[in-house]
Amino acid sequence: MKSQQWLDYNWQIKNRLREAEELEKFISLTPSEKKALKSVKKIYPVAVTPYYLSLADPKDPDDPIRKQVVPVPAELDEKIQLRGEEDPFKEEGEIKGLTHRYPDRVLMVVTTFCAVYCRHCMRKRIFSQGEKVWNFEELKAMIDYIKSREEIKEVIISGGDPLTLNNEKLEFILKELRRIKHVEIIRLGTRLLVTAPQRFFDDKLLDILEKYSPIWINTHFNHSKEITELSQKAVERLLRRGIPVNNQAVLLKGINDDPETILKLMRNLLRIKVKPLYLFHCDPVKGVMHFRTTIEKGLEIMDYLRGRISGMGIPTYALDLPGGKGKVPLLPNYCVKNNKSEYVFKSIKGEEVSYPV
Numbered sequence: 497m498k499s500q501q502w503l504d505y506n507w508q509i510k511n512r513l514r515e516a517e518e519l520e521k522f523i524s525l526t527p528s529e530k531k532a533l534k535s536v537k538k539i540y541p542v543a544v545t546p547y548y549l550s551l552a553d554p555k556d557p558d559d560p561i562r563k564q565v566v567p568v569p570a571e572l573d574e575k576i577q578l579r580g581e582e583d584p585f586k587e588e589g590e591i592k593g594l595t596h597r598y599p600d601r602v603l604m605v606v607t608t609f610c611a612v613y614c615r616h617c618m619r620k621r622i623f624s625q626g627e628k629v630w631n632f633e634e635l636k637a638m639i640d641y642i643k644s645r646e647e648i649k650e651v652i653i654s655g656g657d658p659l660t661l662n663n664e665k666l667e668f669i670l671k672e673l674r675r676i677k678h679v680e681i682i683r684l685g686t687r688l689l690v691t692a693p694q695r696f697f698d699d700k701l702l703d704i705l706e707k708y709s710p711i712w713i714n715t716h717f718n719h720s721k722e723i724t725e726l727s728q729k730a731v732e733r734l735l736r737r738g739i740p741v742n743n744q745a746v747l748l749k750g751i752n753d754d755p756e757t758i759l760k761l762m763r764n765l766l767r768i769k770v771k772p773l774y775l776f777h778c779d780p781v782k783g784v785m786h787f788r789t790t791i792e793k794g795l796e797i798m799d800y801l802r803g804r805i806s807g808m809g810i811p812t813y814a815l816d817l818p819g820g821k822g823k824v825p826l827l828p829n830y831c832v833k834n835n836k837s838e839y840v841f842k843s844i845k846g847e848e849v850s851y852p853v
Contacts, residue, residue, distance in 0.1 A: 502547070503726075505694035509611060509660070512543040519544075519566065523554040529566050536567035540623045540783055544612045548691045551721055560719040560751045564614050570786035571615060580782035582621040586820035593630055594638045597820050600649045604638050606630050606669065607656035612691040616748055616787045618779045622656065629661060632668065639672045646678045652714075654685040663700050670708040682708065687716040689741070693730035706737040713741045714773065719752050720764045728768045735769055742773040745811065746787075747797070749778070753789045755800035762801065762809040771808070777815035777826070791815070791826060799828040803844030 501507045513519050516533040525533070533542060544565040552561035570576050587595045587603070595603040607629045608622045617623070642648050651673055658666065673679050684705075688695045695701065705711050713734060717723060731741050743765050747753055752761065762772045775798070778788040798813045814823045832848060833840035839851045 503694055503697065505692055505698065508545040508547050508692045508694055511546055512611070513546065513549060514541075514543050519549070522546075522549055523552060523562065523566075525566070526557050528569055529557070532567040532569045532571060535569075536571050540567070540571065540615075540620055541613050541627075542567060543610070545692045547694070547726075548612050551724065558750065561721055563751055564616065564718065564748075565612055567615060568786070571783050573786070577782050577785050580780050580785040581818075582782050584780050584818050585618075585816050587619075591637050591641055592634055594641060595820075596641075596645070596648075597822060599647050601652060602638075602642060602645075602648055602650075603652045603654060604669075605654055605656065606635065606658050607661060609655065609660050610657045610691075611660060611688055614687070616746060616778065616784050618781050618784070619656075620781055620783045629665070632665075635665075635669060636672075639669075639676075642673070642679065643676050648678060650681040650683065651679055652683045652685060657686050657688060658684055659686040659688050659695055659701070663698075663704060666701075667704045667708075670704065670711075674708050681710055681712065683712045683714055685714050685716075685744075689713070689715040689727055689730050690717055690722045693724075693727045696730035696733050702733060702737050705734070705739055709738055711739055713739055714744050715741060715770070716745070717743050717761065717765060717770070718745050718748060719757065720760045723761075723764045723768060731768050731770055740771070741769070742771045743811075744774040744776060745772070746776045746778055747789055747794050747813075748787045749789045751787070753793055753797070755797045758797050759801060759804055762805055762811065766805075766809050772811040775811040775813045777813070779816055780818070795826060795828050798826070802828070 516525060516530050519525060536542065548561065548565065553559040556562070589595055593605040608625050609627045609629060613623060642651060653669065670682065673682055734741055745761065752758055758775065765772050777791060777794055778784065794813050801810050813826045815826060816823050830842050831839055832842050837853055839853065840848050841851055843849050
């Protein structure tokens with residue numbers, strides 16, 4: 497394989513692996529994985545870039561990369577998925593692709609297409625709609641709504657992955673939003689820094705992002721194995737254009753639900769100048785329930801981070817409330833007693849320390 501091809505984003509997308517026969521050229525599938533691939537892809541598509549699959553151990557079924565992209569029988573197991581909902585956060589509204597949950601910000605879903613279909617995706621429901629990109633009329637309906645609501649200060653553009661759009665359509669969205677005086681911040685949610693960092697070696701893309709600043713990138717590294725020399729270079733190219741990069745990891749059973757694994761991830765994110773923003777509790781989405789841990793496990797991990805990494809590297813552990821009620825932060829309780837004269841706190845070493853009122 498020519499390195500020139502490997503560094504070509506379009507080549508990565510064109511050569512995404514979808515079938516068991518294609519995947520087996522690079523990894524040793526288990527019998528259950530082969531069976532799941534046939535049944536799961538009838539409901540939830542399967543696709544992975546050659547780049548991202550190359551990060552996986554080809555012989556280890558428990559590899560954290562592999563588990564994020566190769567279906568398993570649990571994905572369709574009715575008993576396991578029973579309590580999951582297709583849209584637990586009620587994102588679907590009157591205007592296609594638009595969610596206005598918080599007074600000051602809106603979410604624009606502009607495509608169902610992703611370079612890689614992560615098995616734990618919170619919007620797994622849209623996979624079954626096929627690979628679609630919103631047309632200009634549909635985009636204009638969302639933009640007109642935003643124009644009519646002066647309380648909207650921030651727009652989050654998501655999908656699918658919005659940076660899989662061609663440069664023309666992406667610039668149309670950003671240009672129209674920048675014409676709206678009350679829109680102060682534009683945020684782009686993308687996993688391409690993880691799954692196809694080659695996208696960010698397109699200078700025209702970077703020109704567009706820089707032109708419509710301030711723009712923030714929120715990406716989605718879940719494991720240190722995803723942080724490569726190529727992804728680091730892609731991050732650096734964004735930063736040099738004045739585009740900050742934050743990370744929103746998801747706590748996933750069997751992938752990163754371990755204190756040392758999360759600590760290592762946060763350290764490595766800081767090393768490449770990506771700010772750990774959130775550690776999300778895995779959402780109760782149908783087809784995703786087998787990835788969910790307990791809240792107690794998440795709190796244990798957060799407690800472990802405190803004192804082992806600086807505050808810059810400690811994300812907010814949060815969950816999304818059902819029914820579109822918004823995110824809430826979750827924190828270990830460090831206050832063990834309080835009375836009229838003092839509080840008693842647990843230190844990072846587990847000691848009880850008095851603090852006068």
